[in-house]
Amino acid sequence: MIRLISLLSGIIFGLGLTISGMVNPQKVLGFLNIFDAWDPSLIFVMVGAIIIFAPLHFIFKKKSRPILAKNFISIENKNIDKKLLIGSSLFGVGWGLAGLCPGPAIASISFLNPSSLIFVLFMFVGFFIANRIEKNI
Amino acid sequence: MNIINFTPLSALTGGLLIGFAVFLLFAFNGRMAGVSSIAANFILKREQRVDNSLFLFGLILGPTIYSLSGSKIESIITNSIPILIIGGLAVGIGTRIGNGCTSGHGICGISRFSLRSIVATISFILTGIITVLIFGI
Numbered sequence: 012m013i014r015l016i017s018l019l020s021g022i023i024f025g026l027g028l029t030i031s032g033m034v035n036p037q038k039v040l041g042f043l044n045i046f047d048a049w050d051p052s053l054i055f056v057m058v059g060a061i062i063i064f065a066p067l068h069f070i071f072k073k074k075s076r077p078i079l080a081k082n083f084i085s086i087e088n089k090n091i092d093k094k095l096l097i098g099s100s101l102f103g104v105g106w107g108l109a110g111l112c113p114g115p116a117i118a119s120i121s122f123l124n125p126s127s128l129i130f131v132l133f134m135f136v137g138f139f140i141a142n143r144i145e146k147n148i
Numbered sequence: 149m150n151i152i153n154f155t156p157l158s159a160l161t162g163g164l165l166i167g168f169a170v171f172l173l174f175a176f177n178g179r180m181a182g183v184s185s186i187a188a189n190f191i192l193k194r195e196q197r198v199d200n201s202l203f204l205f206g207l208i209l210g211p212t213i214y215s216l217s218g219s220k221i222e223s224i225i226t227n228s229i230p231i232l233i234i235g236g237l238a239v240g241i242g243t244r245i246g247n248g249c250t251s252g253h254g255i256c257g258i259s260r261f262s263l264r265s266i267v268a269t270i271s272f273i274l275t276g277i278i279t280v281l282i283f284g285i
Binding site for chain 2: 025060079
């Protein structure tokens, strides 16, 4: 069952990215292009997701355990540090260059478009590099 | 500033679906649907590799299932290969060093009212806007 939920969550997430148009980098770049021709759609995607998850998270986090798994995986890190700022800022630069973030990038594997496949390949290379250099930041 | 290509209804609908997907993974499996973490853990860690791969596979299936309904999905990438490589590397390294992306910080984190995630989200949106301002769409 846990595995089925993982798959189902991924499918619904992918459908949401598709319906919202976020698998199209032009829509994401349009959102970041606020000083020229702005497409505010991305805000509605985030608001839609947050108005569903915020109240449900608030209710379910009080339960002793999830419905299927043994425990909630807790997130201890609350530090607003150099790593968070450097990492997030660097991510924003990559996001602004190609209009792809990890969710839509992986979902767009389904189009077998060479451009998005190159992006995904080097995103994974980036994961490896970060894993190596992380401790030195 | 002009507003163009604004699709609030489909954006909100897709966002609600994404919120529901994130809720499913949290309520049943006790996990946060941060795509960069799931994708990085999938290649770097043995634990929960099956769950992680099923989620990612679902993400790829999402657009495929949507296209079965006969609707056309627009995904246009105009970047050159070097830009795609630099963008992919920046997104991969940045999301790992900053521990999250648009889904992990932007949706999951803000829904938990995490100050850390709010700071991260502001950072990547700001550098994304600056990048588009400098390099254009």
